[in-house]
Amino acid sequence: IAAAVVFLASIVAHELAHSLVGRRYGIVVRRITLFVFGGVATIENEPPSPAAEWWMAIAGPLASIFLGVAFLAIGGRLAGDAAVLAASDPELYFGALGPAATVLAWVGPINLLLGVFNLIPGFPLDGGRVLRAALWRIRGDFLAATRGASTVGRAIAWLMIFGGVGAALGAPPPGLSPGVGQGLWLIFLGIFLSHAAREAYQQALVEQLLAGVSVARIMRRRPPVVEADLPIGVLVDAQLLGSDARAFPVVDDRGGLVGIVCLDDVRKAPRERWLDAAVGSIMTPVADLETAEPQTQAVDALRRMVARNVGQLPVIEHDRVVGLVRREDVIRWLQLHTEALGV
Incomplete structure (x- = not known):
């Protein structure tokens, strides 16, 4: 111990x-x-x-x-x-x-x-980050350096996987002893490193593409909003069934944000409550919400959504809801710009 x-x-x-x-x-x-x-x-x-x-x-x-x-x-x-x-x-x-x-x-x-x-220069291990720093210094391009370090990292990961297979089958490469346990452990490390290297490059690519992009360029402007006293059944019939929106900011009579209600919140509510229970009883209150402003960087908004495990953020300006930025909108923006750049 x-x-x-x-x-x-x-x-x-x-x-x-x-x-x-x-x-x-x-x-x-x-x-x-x-x-x-x-x-x-x-x-x-x-x-x-x-x-x-x-x-x-x-x-x-x-x-x-x-x-x-x-x-x-x-x-x-x-x-x-x-x-x-x-x-x-x-x-x-x-x-x-x-x-x-x-x-x-x-x-x-x-x-x-x-x-x-x-x-070991297998990105994103520390040695791989040292390699990326060297490539970055030589090339002057962070994304190209990340791509190069990621490629080396995946190559080392595959060497680990092949070495693990050899060790498990009794034919280990030089420097390794045969053994199923050791081989499987090396295979696991190789798979982990390969996935980590690919995800690290994808993260760097996202950061690069979203650099300087504000939420205002991606958000859905003037999203449909509902009031807290709206019956759940009316929300389902008038909003959820008639649009592709899956989240609705909940506002007061002055347009100020008081919460957000999502499709998952409706699903959790017993159907027999839909006629008499109000949206305010199932919404997530504003005190528990993560929000954004139009000038918030899109990459920061995406980080907040990932950190809170939510699919959208209400966008607030002067205490009023002016938009809704959704994770799928950010992903669609990335896909369009990735294809346009041929990345």
């Missing part, structure tokens, strides 16, 4: 190193997600320069390598005379260690392995 706690703390330190360096360059880290084999820092904005990308990417592996060396050094001091057995008889060496030295003897090499693994 102690070794697991120290290893988990090491992963947190790895990701915090990314976060601290990122903050220096104005990069906002929204959250850190921990996995069995590491962690991922979710950032709100891409690095502003190749140097920012380089230092933020390299900070994590350097932190892991530093911790690995430090743990081994401290563990060696705690081991005392038993340290001479490390190379000649590892089993006897671990048996002679105390609890603290044993923990450090395990997590030290694991941190070194974590640091070296993350330096």
